[in-house]
Amino acid sequence: MPQRDPLREQIIAQYDAMSPQLQQAARYVLEHPDEVALVSMRELARHAAVQPATMTRLAKFLGKQGYDDIREHYVAALRRGSDGFAAKVRQRNEGARASADGNIAAHMLHGLSAQISRLCEPDSLQRLEAIANTLKSVRKVYVLGLRSCHSVAWHFHYVMSLLGDRSVHLDGPAGTGGDALIRATPEDALLVVSVKPYAVATLELTQLAKDKGLTILSITDSEVSPLVGLSDQTIFCPTESDSFFHTLTPALAISEVLCTLLAEDDRPQALDALQRADEHFLSLNTYSSAIPRRE
Amino acid sequence: MPQRDPLREQIIAQYDAMSPQLQQAARYVLEHPDEVALVSMRELARHAAVQPATMTRLAKFLGKQGYDDIREHYVAALRRGSDGFAAKVRQRNEGARASADGNIAAHMLHGLSAQISRLCEPDSLQRLEAIANTLKSVRKVYVLGLRSCHSVAWHFHYVMSLLGDRSVHLDGPAGTGGDALIRATPEDALLVVSVKPYAVATLELTQLAKDKGLTILSITDSEVSPLVGLSDQTIFCPTESDSFFHTLTPALAISEVLCTLLAEDDRPQALDALQRADEHFLSLNTYSSAIPRRE
DNA sequence: ACACAAATGATTCAACTGTTGCATTCATAA
DNA sequence: TTATGAATGCAACAGTTGAATCATTTGTGT
Numbered sequence A, B: 001m002p003q004r005d006p007l008r009e010q011i012i013a014q015y016d017a018m019s020p021q022l023q024q025a026a027r028y029v030l031e032h033p034d035e036v037a038l039v040s041m042r043e044l045a046r047h048a049a050v051q052p053a054t055m056t057r058l059a060k061f062l063g064k065q066g067y068d069d070i071r072e073h074y075v076a077a078l079r080r081g082s083d084g085f086a087a088k089v090r091q092r093n094e095g096a097r098a099s100a101d102g103n104i105a106a107h108m109l110h111g112l113s114a115q116i117s118r119l120c121e122p123d124s125l126q127r128l129e130a131i132a133n134t135l136k137s138v139r140k141v142y143v144l145g146l147r148s149c150h151s152v153a154w155h156f157h158y159v160m161s162l163l164g165d166r167s168v169h170l171d172g173p174a175g176t177g178g179d180a181l182i183r184a185t186p187e188d189a190l191l192v193v194s195v196k197p198y199a200v201a202t203l204e205l206t207q208l209a210k211d212k213g214l215t216i217l218s219i220t221d222s223e224v225s226p227l228v229g230l231s232d233q234t235i236f237c238p239t240e241s242d243s244f245f246h247t248l249t250p251a252l253a254i255s256e257v258l259c260t261l262l263a264e265d266d267r268p269q270a271l272d273a274l275q276r277a278d279e280h281f282l283s284l285n286t287y288s289s290a291i292p293r294r295e
Numbered sequence C: 001a002c003a004c005a006a007a008t009g010a011t012t013c014a015a016c017t018g019t020t021g022c023a024t025t026c027a028t029a030a
Numbered sequence D: 001t002t003a004t005g006a007a008t009g010c011a012a013c014a015g016t017t018g019a020a021t022c023a024t025t026t027g028t029g030t
Helices: A006-017 A020-031 A033-038 A041-047 A052-061 A067-083 A085-100 A104-118 A122-137 A147-163 A177-183 A200-211 A226-230 A249-265 A267-284 B006-017 B020-031 B033-038 B041-047 B052-061 B067-083 B087-099 B104-118 B122-137 B147-163 B177-183 B200-211 B226-230 B249-265 B267-284
Strands: A141-145 A167-169 A189-194 A215-220 A233-236 B141-145 B167-169 B189-194 B215-220 B233-236
Touching (some): A041 A052, A104 A249, A104 B104, A122 A215, A147 A189, A200 A215, A200 A226, A215 A249, B033 B041, B104 B249, B122 B215, B122 B249, B200 B226
Parallel strands (some): B215 B233
16 A cells, blocks of 8 residues: 655655754654645644744755655645546555455454544533533542553543643552542542443442542443442443453543543643643653644 | 535536636536646646636636635545545544534544544554564563553553463553563563653663564554664554644554454463453452442 | 854745736627 | 627736745754
């Protein structure tokens, strides 16, 4: 499928020699080749969060005479790709063959894609927004997810911790995970993630939080999950997959959507918090090279 | 192949009512739809042997507000067409736009769904299978994912740990995460997950593992990720999302697919391992045994 | 601490974009 | 023929494009 693309290869080859801004521009070009052909340089630069001049400089850096040389390349590629439908038919066939060959991976990915897209049903969206609204209004958010759900809970907490200090992750070594609930009040909420089989510790901690008067929000897998009875609000994530295991990809998607809704609620504050996080990590040398700019 | 194109049909329907010049312009547009998206109006007019103004007039004649409406139509068509794989995605996107009155959640979920479905491209599938094959053949799998990628790495390790003891998670308190590499040998592999911005510690540990002769497999976000140069095999996951944050949902999907491929490789053994895990958890009362009755 | 070079941001400019109003041409009917 | 109205060509427009220039910041070696 990947037709040889000399310019693309050239960009990759010279990438390491570029300045940070040039890298950012180059990376965007690599990831959105069609856009280069379809929009103006300035718009491309805006999307890449880069100065327009940087695109020109990228062209010069690659030895081209100007940005138009780059665009011309991608225009030509797009022309070739779209007109001769021989290429397209070939692509289709390859894809079809791959997925028909009893290819587990393709089948599973299709399934995941469908499950996530099914989360767009009105009912789910409504629940998502409702939970997001509750999360906005509370003082602190305690996040609980054990065993397989740890990844989802942790990720939610991690993103939230970049935005402020309202999130507390209920986890820790030596069974101390629930200790943070000591200071919880009825003005707080517990976001709990659990899918079948439901860990006893999760249910117990949830019950404890409920007794303390916290608002219980849950991400779980079924109407008959034991969490439903304990929760004020619930959103359901599909977990069925081709394999022995439950999938947590839809649950993670839900958690990411929640984070986005929360951040979007107060954009300026979110941007401010992220700015501060950036500076923090910069001074700690946490990340390699440049930290991506946000607009 | 010609998907339903309302504008095209409209042009054909109104063709007979057009003046000769308009017909000439319309004819050229019909026969070279890509050109409309790829070149300027004046150039298009030149190729069609028509006055520039005629193109504007054609747009008005079709009830559009201006030429840009026509161009936008063909740009959109080209965007979708070049995706090749995303015939379904197209429908979804249209649906999303219709139902999304600024609905962030729906838009984001649609995007995630599309990204995952794009992983079904032959190139990605091939990389997935290749990595799975390598993973099958090695002695131990060390799993590394820091910061935002922790969730993916941890989840992979968790699932693998249910299947056997071949997986080692490189994480731990007090910066001891890399210590497990002490006993690593060239017969082992490192599965490393990292997306931009790349944590320095991740790159350093990966380099260390590479020096020790391990096979390096990586899940990362770009051809120009610093991991590419360090890795024997790489699979790419999209990370773009509507929000400030990168999304890790596609990366998690990839990791789950890898787990499935590994488990599927030796079904009986996987089932056996799971059986033993079940018994273990049962004796520990880890999971809530019965789903609570409700009426 | 300093100077120096590279990288980046801001400003400016000529060329080009799509659009519009007006002049010209053309076909047709009286 | 001439009058009439549509179709067409032309020229000028405001806005945008990609590029060049200069000022400022940033990083680096001494």
